[in-house]
Amino acid sequence: GAGVSQSPSNKVTEKGKDVELRCDPISGHTALYWYRQSLGQGLEFLIYFQGNSAPDKSGLPSDRFSAERTGGSVSTLTIQRTQQEDSAVYLCASNLAGGGFADTQYFGPGTRLTVL
Amino acid sequence: SQQGEEDPQALSIQEGENATMNCSYKTSINNLQWYRQNSGRGLVHLILIRSNEREKHSGRLRVTLDTSKKSSSLLITASRAADTASYFCATGFQGGSEKLVFGKGTKLTVNP
Numbered sequence: 562g563a564g565v566s567q568s569p570s571n572k573v574t575e576k577g578k579d580v581e582l583r584c585d586p587i588s589g590h591t592a593l594y595w596y597r598q599s600l601g602q603g604l605e606f607l608i609y610f611q612g613n614s615a616p617d618k619s620g621l622p623s624d625r626f627s628a629e630r631t632g633g634s635v636s637t638l639t640i641q642r643t644q645q646e647d648s649a650v651y652l653c654a655s656n657l658a659g660g661g662f663a664d665t666q667y668f669g670p671g672t673r674l675t676v677l
Numbered sequence: 678s679q680q681g682e683e684d685p686q687a688l689s690i691q692e693g694e695n696a697t698m699n700c701s702y703k704t705s706i707n708n709l710q711w712y713r714q715n716s717g718r719g720l721v722h723l724i725l726i727r728s729n730e731r732e733k734h735s736g737r738l739r740v741t742l743d744t745s746k747k748s749s750s751l752l753i754t755a756s757r758a759a760d761t762a763s764y765f766c767a768t769g770f771q772g773g774s775e776k777l778v779f780g781k782g783t784k785l786t787v788n789p
Binding site for chain 1: 707708710712718719720721722725765767768769770774775776777778779780781782
């Protein structure tokens with residue numbers, strides 16, 4: 562597609578349930594990023610993929626959070642046993658990257674997760 | 678902890694006026710970027726300035742970078758109501774991870 566897409570756009574879940582968030586990066590982009598934005602806050606880095614591997618997963622807040630990327634394209638962020646503090650907008654971004662220059666990133670519209 | 682800190686946190690101006698937002702950061706960077714966010718959803722890249730650049734222009738946007746003071750400013754000239762949004766600075770570091778570190782943003786309101 563022309564841009565980064567994410568699904569679902571909104572997700573409401575009950576505390577303790579697992580959720581999966583999906584990101585489709587721009588075709589050909591080798592790098593993919595997940596960020597989280599809590600209400601009124603800036604973006605918090607979660608994980609970075611180069612191809613299918615994750616050289617930097619330092620931002621994952623706990624072992625309840627995991628992510629994978631297959632075929633160098635689609636990525637899924639999974640949150641197990643969701644907690645109310647997981648409520649946030651989860652944003653995915655992609656770019657060509659790989660040069661260590663932290664270049665421009667292209668963002669999707671985000672998934673708004675609400676944990677009741 | 679977040680690298681960039683924008684100031685002011687909120688700014689309200691009249692259409693036609695200029696808007697200036699500032700960003701400070703803590704460690705050495707490779708580049709600094711400004712993004713815009715409408716309605717709390719996806720971010721749109723506005724401009725990137727590299728650590729060896731001091732000023733950059735794009736349309737009504739002007740960005741400056743002072744690496745000695747570890748600060749940057751974004752100037753929007755002749756603002757329009759459509760410029761109402763949140764603006765974030767993000768820093769990329771030398772070497773290592775490709776991640777960006779974002780500040781908390783400046784919420785700009787342009788009144789018609």
